[in-house]
Amino acid sequence: MSVSSLFIILVSAILVNNFILSRFLGICPFLGVSKQVETAFGMGMAVTFVMALASIITYLAQILILEELNIQYMQTIVFILVIASLVQFVEMVIQKSSPTLYQSLGVFLPLITTNCAVLGLTLINISQEYNLIETIVHAIGAALGFTLAIVLFAAIRERLELSHVPKAFKGFPIALITASLMSLAFLGFAGLV
Amino acid sequence: MNLQSIIYPIISLGGLGLVFGAGLAYASQKFAVEIDPRALAIRDALPGANCGGCGLPGCDSFAKAVAEGKSPVDGCPVGGPDCAKALAEIMGVEVDERARKVAKVICNGDKEKCRDKFDYHGINDCVAASMVGGGGDKACNYSCLGFGTCVKACQFDAIEIIEGRIARIIPEKCTACGKCIEVCPKDVIDMVPYDQTVVITCNNKETGKVVRKKCEVACIACQICVKACPFDAIDFKNNLAFIDYDKCTQCFVCVEKCPTGAIEGDLEKRKKAVIDENTCVGCTICKKHCPVEAIEGELKGKHKILADKCIGCGACEAKCPKKSITMN
Numbered sequence: 001m002s003v004s005s006l007f008i009i010l011v012s013a014i015l016v017n018n019f020i021l022s023r024f025l026g027i028c029p030f031l032g033v034s035k036q037v038e039t040a041f042g043m044g045m046a047v048t049f050v051m052a053l054a055s056i057i058t059y060l061a062q063i064l065i066l067e068e069l070n071i072q073y074m075q076t077i078v079f080i081l082v083i084a085s086l087v088q089f090v091e092m093v094i095q096k097s098s099p100t101l102y103q104s105l106g107v108f109l110p111l112i113t114t115n116c117a118v119l120g121l122t123l124i125n126i127s128q129e130y131n132l133i134e135t136i137v138h139a140i141g142a143a144l145g146f147t148l149a150i151v152l153f154a155a156i157r158e159r160l161e162l163s164h165v166p167k168a169f170k171g172f173p174i175a176l177i178t179a180s181l182m183s184l185a186f187l188g189f190a191g192l193v
Numbered sequence: 194m195n196l197q198s199i200i201y202p203i204i205s206l207g208g209l210g211l212v213f214g215a216g217l218a219y220a221s222q223k224f225a226v227e228i229d230p231r232a233l234a235i236r237d238a239l240p241g242a243n244c245g246g247c248g249l250p251g252c253d254s255f256a257k258a259v260a261e262g263k264s265p266v267d268g269c270p271v272g273g274p275d276c277a278k279a280l281a282e283i284m285g286v287e288v289d290e291r292a293r294k295v296a297k298v299i300c301n302g303d304k305e306k307c308r309d310k311f312d313y314h315g316i317n318d319c320v321a322a323s324m325v326g327g328g329g330d331k332a333c334n335y336s337c338l339g340f341g342t343c344v345k346a347c348q349f350d351a352i353e354i355i356e357g358r359i360a361r362i363i364p365e366k367c368t369a370c371g372k373c374i375e376v377c378p379k380d381v382i383d384m385v386p387y388d389q390t391v392v393i394t395c396n397n398k399e400t401g402k403v404v405r406k407k408c409e410v411a412c413i414a415c416q417i418c419v420k421a422c423p424f425d426a427i428d429f430k431n432n433l434a435f436i437d438y439d440k441c442t443q444c445f446v447c448v449e450k451c452p453t454g455a456i457e458g459d460l461e462k463r464k465k466a467v468i469d470e471n472t473c474v475g476c477t478i479c480k481k482h483c484p485v486e487a488i489e490g491e492l493k494g495k496h497k498i499l500a501d502k503c504i505g506c507g508a509c510e511a512k513c514p515k516k517s518i519t520m521n
Contacts, residue, residue: 061209065205066205069202070201071198071201071205074202074205074206077206078206081210081213085216085217088217088220092221092224096225
């Protein structure tokens with residue numbers, strides 16, 4: 001394992017295999033919490049925290065419990081349990097430290113629990129047979145990619161609010177078109193790694 | 194069968210659940226946010242419709258505002274007096290009993306009574322209809338269009354469209370949340386006290402000459418009701434009469450006098466004064482205060498109500514020093 005291979009994992013998770021725009025995971029918060037850059041960034045940070053911790057814990061759970069007992073088929077339910085607990089924890093921390101952020105995230109914070117991006121990340125970690133360090137790097141890369149996509153999207157949507165959009169396209173339709181264009185743009189990174 | 198294949202998953206998953214549960218329990222203590230317990234109690238006492246009738250987004254924020262003293266305890270129009278009382282108890286304050294209000298469609302010009310301007314075959318919605326042909330298909334530009342935009346907005350099923358295409362609000366179900374007033378493009382819904390039966394059901398602000406050609410039951414600005422009202426409770430503004438509900442005693446005089454029937458009021462609900470002869474001392478106070486001379490009797494003699502003259506205004510009841518007059 002070398003630094004360069006870690007770097008490749010990081011870059012590919014952020015840009016090439018961006019969780020939202022290439023793997024199409026975590027679309028729910030992507031559309032739901034992307035009306036303001038500030039809340040989008042807060043959501044990105046919350047997801048980053050959950051992703052990083054969830055990756056480590058699920059990796060350990062996989063190695064120490066599931067593989068040890070040869071019950072890999074329990075993967076999904078154990079990972080969901082880990083993620084749900086972590087989200088609860090993050091919710092408490094945010095509610096204590098930043099009530100404003102807590103209010104603006106609203107229902108989407110508990111929804112990280114069932115956010116496929118987090119579960120998808122942990123499952124990809126295992127299926128790619130990453131070791132612990134690679135897992136952490138991959139998780140941070142994925143989370144940064146998530147944050148990057150959602151913040152960029154929120155910035156565009158903020159501008160859309162002020163621009164003249166045909167009536168039929170106002171709101172979600174134009175947002176979805178924007179998202180698809182962003183996804184197309186991210187396809188350009190395909191040959192990078 | 195291999196028992197391990199059952200026990201291992203149970204133990205591992207149960208163990209993980211236990212560890213995380215304990216961790217969360219610890220975290221919830223450590224990161225506990227202090228919430229005003231009164232806010233929680235208030236939230237429970239509220240109807241929970243999240244209608245926004247109080248002006249705040251949802252019941253949660255209203256509960257918080259009340260607990261912080263920023264909103265009045267009787268600020269929830271949906272819960273009504275019961276809710277206000279419950280909230281006042283939680284907050285330890287008194288409420289001034291405010292009369293319950295309900296929304297009322299102030300138009301009686303249905304398809305028969307109000308002339309058509311043209312045939313409308315568009316979207317079944319008042320807002321859409323009001324944009325065509327200079328304010329909809331009815332001749333009167335102030336009338337209820339009756340396409341049910343308010344019905345869709347009402348969260349309490351309190352509005353229906355009756356025959357002749359006009360909206361009617363069921364007072365028993367109405368919570369005075371004000372949603373219908375907000376969405377009505379014609380501004381033809383008003384708030385009236387729940388027990389008010391005498392209501393001017395016209396919204397037309399044109400002169401009598403103009404409006405007479407359009408609708409049979411419109412206020413034609415003749416001001417007969419203004420002069421007829423014994424209590425000065427009717428005011429006149431923009432070619433339209435207005436009842437001051439604080440002064441109105443629901444004597445139905447205006448209902449009787451209105452030449453077009455633009456004032457609504459169920460005459461069968463008119464009360465009659467009754468004097469209890471056992472307690473009447475013949476002071477003549479009631480006789481002096483009766484606006485329609487419906488009381489006869491001499492000084493020191495028993496007084497009598499002339500039932501066919503009595504308009505049930507209750508002026509005598511309020512003035513009787515012996516409380517021997519009742520309204521029923």
